[in-house]
Amino acid sequence: MKTQVDKFSEYKMIADHLPFGVTAQDLKGRLIYANAAAAKIMGFTTTTALLSAGASEILSKFVIYDEHGNLFPYENLPGRLVLKNKKQEEAIMRFKKNHTKKEYWSRVVSTPLLKKSGEVKVVLNIFYDYTSYQKEKEAYVLLKEHENTLRLALETGNMGIWDWDIQSDVFTWSDGLQPSYGLRKGNRQGTLRDFLQHIHPQDRKRTRRSIMNTLKTLKPYEQEFRIRWPNGKNHWMYKKGEVLLDNNAKPSRMIGVGMNITKRKMAEEALIQSEQKLKSMFNASLDAMVVVDSHMHIHDANIAAVKLFSTSRGSLLNVSLLSLVRHEDKKNFTAIWKKFMKTGFVRNEMTITDKNGTVLTLDYSGKAGFLPHTHLLVFRDITGRIKEEERREHLLGLASHELRTPLASIKAFIEILKRTLKEQHNEKIDHYLAKIDDKTDIVTRLINDLLDVARIRDNRFEFYYEHFEFDPFFDDLLKDIQVTVTTHTFVKSGNTGISITADKYRLSQVITNIVKNAIRYSPNANRIIISVERKNRRILISVQDFGIGIARKDLKKIFHLFYKADIENRKQVFGIGAGLYIAKNIVESHGGTIWAESIPSKGSTFYISLPINSKPNKSMRLSKKLI
Ligand code: ADP
8 A cells, every 4th residue: 555655756756747737736835846847937957946945036027018919917826816715726828938038928826735624735837838829819810910910911902812722612702703703792602513614615524634634733824814794794713723732642632823914915915916017017018027136136026037038938037137238338338237226217229230230229217116125117119210300310311301491502503593684673573583583492391391300200300509609699690581571661679698508500490480470470560579688597478469369279289289279361372381390499408498478469579498508408309208
C-alpha cells in the first residue's frame, strides 16, 4: 500500500512533466509548489528559484495585461479572487517580459482546495498556454481583413470568386460574380453542370474538357469562353483558378476568380478588324508602301513595294531603305530623311535601279509615327510620266518652232508689203494688210498661251530672276503697249522708287495681258487708269477700266484655265481663257497675289501685289494640281 508521501511525490512527478504550468499558493499567497513549466513561464530556470523568490520579485519580471491590452489589476488576479470568493476563478492574461519583446498568453484557472470545514487550504493555479491560440486568432482576424480587401478589389475589378467542391460537386459563385453572368448579386450554389449550363453551347465542351484536364494535370487553370445571359445576349468570361488537394493528395476543390471581359474582347475584335482592313488596304494598294523605323530599317512592305524594289518580301524586310536608293541619291536622301524625322512629313523624288538594271524615278511621300516608332512611306514610279512629259515638251518645242517660224515670216512679209505699197496710198490694201497683221498677232498670242499652259501643267514653267529698277521698266512697258493702241489712253499715277527681283519678261507678260484685257473688255470707253505704289515690302499695281465688268460669281473663276465669263456679244472679244490663268501662275510663283474687283456694266479693276524680293517658288507642281 502506498503511503501519503509516496502518493504526493507521485503526483508531483506527474505535475512536473505536465505541458502546462501548475502552482500552488497558501493562504498568504506564498507559492508552495510550482512545476517546471510554471517556472519557465515566470522566467525562472528552476522551480526552486521560483519558489524561493518573493511575490514582488516574481511580479517585477513582467507586466500583465488583460486580453484587451489593459494592465491587469492586481486585486483581480484569479488566485486572489479565489481567496475572497472561495470558488474557481479564471482569466486570460498576457505576460509581457520586461525589457524583451517576448509575450506569453495564458488562460489561468485558479481552484481552491477546501478543508473539510469548507475553508480554503491551498489555491491551485493552472496556466494553460494560450499564445498559439491567440496567435491563430489574430491570424484569423487578419485573414478575414485580407479576404474583405480582396473581395472589395475583385468587385471593383468586376471580378468574383468561384469555388467548386469536387467531391460533393457543389459549385459556389460569390456574390461579386453574379453581375458578370447578368444575374443579381448574392451567393449562389449549384453543381458543375449548373455552371456549364451558363456557357455558350459552342464553348461548353471545350470548357468542360479544360476543367477535367486541370484536374488531371493539376496545372493552373485559365480559360476564356462565351456565356449566355438570361436576356439571350452573349458575353465573354475569363476564368483563372487552381486545384486544392486533400490530405490524400487527391483534388478536393477548384477555386479561382472570374471576370466578364466582353468589353475587352469587343475592343480586341474591333482592333483586329481594323488591322485586317488596314492590312488589306495596304496590300491592295497600287502604290508601293513600306513601314520603316527611324533607322530606315524596313519592317513591312506591301505587294506593290515588293514588285517595285525586289523579288521577294523576305528580301525586303529588315533591309535598310537607304540600300535601295541609287548611289548618286544616297547623300540627298539621308539629308531629306533627317528633315523628315524632325517635321514628320516628307514629299520628294528619288531614283533607284530596278532588278533589270533600269533607273527608275520615284515620287515618294511619308508620314512619321504611323505606328509607334515606325513611319509609312508611299512610293510611285513616275519614270513613265517623266518620259511622257519630256516627249510632250519635245513635241511642244517642235510645234512652237514649226508654228512660230512661218508666223514670223508672215509678219516679215507683211512689213515688206506695207513698205513696198506705201507709195501707192491704196486704202483698201492698207486696211487688209492691217487686218492680216492683227490676225497674225492673235494667232501668235494663242500659240504662246497654249505653250505656256502646257509648260505650267508639265511643271516646266521656268523663271529667270533679275534685279532691276521697277519704275522705268513699268513706264517703258506701258509706252510700248500704248503705241499699239489707238482706242484708249492710259492715265498712269504713282511711282515706287525701288528695284525689285523678278522675271522681267514674265512680269511684262502679266501686265500686258491685264492692260490688253482692260482695253478689249471696255470697247465703249477711252481710258484706262493705271496706278502703282509701294506698300511696305510689296508693290501694288492696279489697272482700272470702264467696260462691261465681271459678274460677282465669275470674279474668282476668271483665273481658272479656259474659263470665260458669260458675256453678251462674245463675238467681239477673242481669246481662249488662258491669259489670266497664266498670269496667276506667274504672279504666285513670284510669291504675289492677283485679284479683281468689278461692278458689272461699270468696269473692273485688276490688282497685282508683288513682293519686292521674289523667291523662286518651287511648288509649281502643286499649284498645277489645283486646276
Ligand atoms: P481671254 O483670253 O478669254 O481674255 P483671260 O484669261 O485673259 O482670257 O480672261 C478670262 C475671262 O475673264 C475673259 O474671257 C473675260 O470673260 C474675263 N475678263 C478678263 N478681263 C476682263 C476685264 N477687264 N473686264 C471684263 N471681263 C474680263
